[in-house]
Amino acid sequence: MRYIGGKALLLDAIIETINSETENVHTVIDIFSGSGVVGNALKAKGYRVLSNDFLYFSYVIARGTVGISTEPSFANFHFDVLDYLNHLTLQDTEHTIDQCFIYNNYSPNENCNRMYFQNENAIKIDLIRLQIEDWKNAGLLTEDEYFYLLAALINAVPYVANITGVFGAYLKFWDKRTYHPLKLEKPSIITTDKQILCRNVDYKQLLTEKYDLLYADPPYNSREYLPNYHILETIAKYDYPQLQGVTGMRPYENQKSVFCRKNTVHSAFETLIKDCQSRYLLISYNNEGLIGTEDLSELCREYAVGDSFRLVEMDYRRYKNKIPNNKAGLKEQLYFLRRN
Ligand SMILES: C[S@@+](CC[C@H](N)C(=O)[O-])C[C@H]1O[C@@H](n2cnc3c(N)ncnc32)[C@H](O)[C@@H]1O
Numbered sequence: 001m002r003y004i005g006g007k008a009l010l011l012d013a014i015i016e017t018i019n020s021e022t023e024n025v026h027t028v029i030d031i032f033s034g035s036g037v038v039g040n041a042l043k044a045k046g047y048r049v050l051s052n053d054f055l056y057f058s059y060v061i062a063r064g065t066v067g068i069s070t071e072p073s074f075a076n077f078h079f080d081v082l083d084y085l086n087h088l089t090l091q092d093t094e095h096t097i098d099q100c101f102i103y104n105n106y107s108p109n110e111n112c113n114r115m116y117f118q119n120e121n122a123i124k125i126d127l128i129r130l131q132i133e134d135w136k137n138a139g140l141l142t143e144d145e146y147f148y149l150l151a152a153l154i155n156a157v158p159y160v161a162n163i164t165g166v167f168g169a170y171l172k173f174w175d176k177r178t179y180h181p182l183k184l185e186k187p188s189i190i191t192t193d194k195q196i197l198c199r200n201v202d203y204k205q206l207l208t209e210k211y212d213l214l215y216a217d218p219p220y221n222s223r224e225y226l227p228n229y230h231i232l233e234t235i236a237k238y239d240y241p242q243l244q245g246v247t248g249m250r251p252y253e254n255q256k257s258v259f260c261r262k263n264t265v266h267s268a269f270e271t272l273i274k275d276c277q278s279r280y281l282l283i284s285y286n287n288e289g290l291i292g293t294e295d296l297s298e299l300c301r302e303y304a305v306g307d308s309f310r311l312v313e314m315d316y317r318r319y320k321n322k323i324p325n326n327k328a329g330l331k332e333q334l335y336f337l338r339r340n
Helices: 008-021 037-044 056-064 081-086 101-106 119-137 143-160 230-237 262-275 293-303
Strands: 027-030 048-052 197-199 213-216 280-286 310-315 331-338
Touching: 008 037, 008 280, 008 310, 008 331, 027 037, 037 048, 048 056, 056 143, 056 197, 056 230, 081 119, 081 143, 101 119, 101 230, 119 143, 143 230, 262 280, 262 293, 280 293, 293 310, 293 331
Parallel strands: 027 048, 027 213, 048 197, 213 280
Antiparallel strands: 280 331, 310 331
8 A cells, every 4th residue: 555654665775774784683573564565575584573553554454464374264255255345235234324434424425525435435345344344243254364354445445535645635526546446455465484463552562572673664754644544544443433624534632643743753762762672773764854863863872782873874766766756855764773
C-alpha cells in the first residue's frame, strides 16, 4: 500500500547498513511498522522479526502478512474463500443495511453526503468485514486466516477510494478508480521457519526487549497518521465509532504521536535512544523533520557505545526520481549506533 513515509524505496539502503555496520544480527524489531514493507524485507532476509505499530490497521496488515509463516490453508472451507468474499451480496447474508457502517457513513445516501466510496463498494466492504467476523466467531478461521483476510481487505480498499492517496479528505467528483468493483487479492506470504511476532502498542512498551537490532522509523513531522488513514482504522476495528466533522473522523486522542509535536519530539527520541535495550539502533529520518539533524546526532552520540555513531544521508531525488515536484535539498537519513 502507498503509505506516508513508507520505505519501499529505501529497503536496499536499510539492509545494506545493517550488513555493513553490524555483526551477528539475527533478531530485529521494526517498532513503527506502518505498511509492513520493512518487516517483510527483513523476514525475507531470514531475520526473526518483531513488528509493531500503535495503529490497529497497520498491526492487521503486519499480522496478516509479515506475521504468517506459511500460506493459510482454510481447512474448514470447501470453496475459494477470497472468491466467495469478492462476490458477496446482501442476499447472501443475514446482515442488514443498517449494520453497514461504511455504507451509512462514507457513501452518498439519504443520510450521508460523504463521497469516499461508491454505494456498491461501500456495502461490499461492510459485508466482507462482517462475514470475516462471523466466520471467526463461528470458530471457522485460525488466527492467521482471520488476519490474512483482514489484511487482504485493508489492502484492497485504497484502490476503490475517492481520495488522492490518504483518507484526510475525499474528492468532490468521482475518480474513475471508484467505479472498479472492490477486489480482494491474496496477500503475498514469505515463508519462514523463524518466529515472527506482531504487536499493537506504544513504542515505549517495547524498548526493554533485547533484540539484536531495533529499527525505528517514526513520523517526521506534525502530520498525524490516524486522521490520514481513519477509515482503514475503522474497517480494521469495525467498532461503530462516533464520527465527527465533514470527513467523518473517528476519535483519536489516544493515537496522537509524541513524534508529531515540536514540544515532545526531543524527549520522544531521547526515550527511544536511552531506553533501547537492543544491541544496535537504526533510525530512519530526514533533514527537514521536527527535530534537527544536529540535535538528533547529539542524542545519538551521547548514548552510543564508543564512536559507533554513523549518519548516512541520501539525496531524496536519487530514489524518488519519478516524482515530478520532489524537493531539492531534502535528504533521507539513517542514524546508526551501537547501544550496548
Ligand atoms: C514513517 S511511518 C513508518 C513507515 C514504515 N516504515 C513503512 O515503510 O511503511 C511511522 C509509523 O509510526 C507509527 N507511530 C507513531 N507514533 C507511534 C508510537 N508512539 N508508537 C508506535 N507507533 C507509532 C505510525 O502509526 C506510523 O505507522
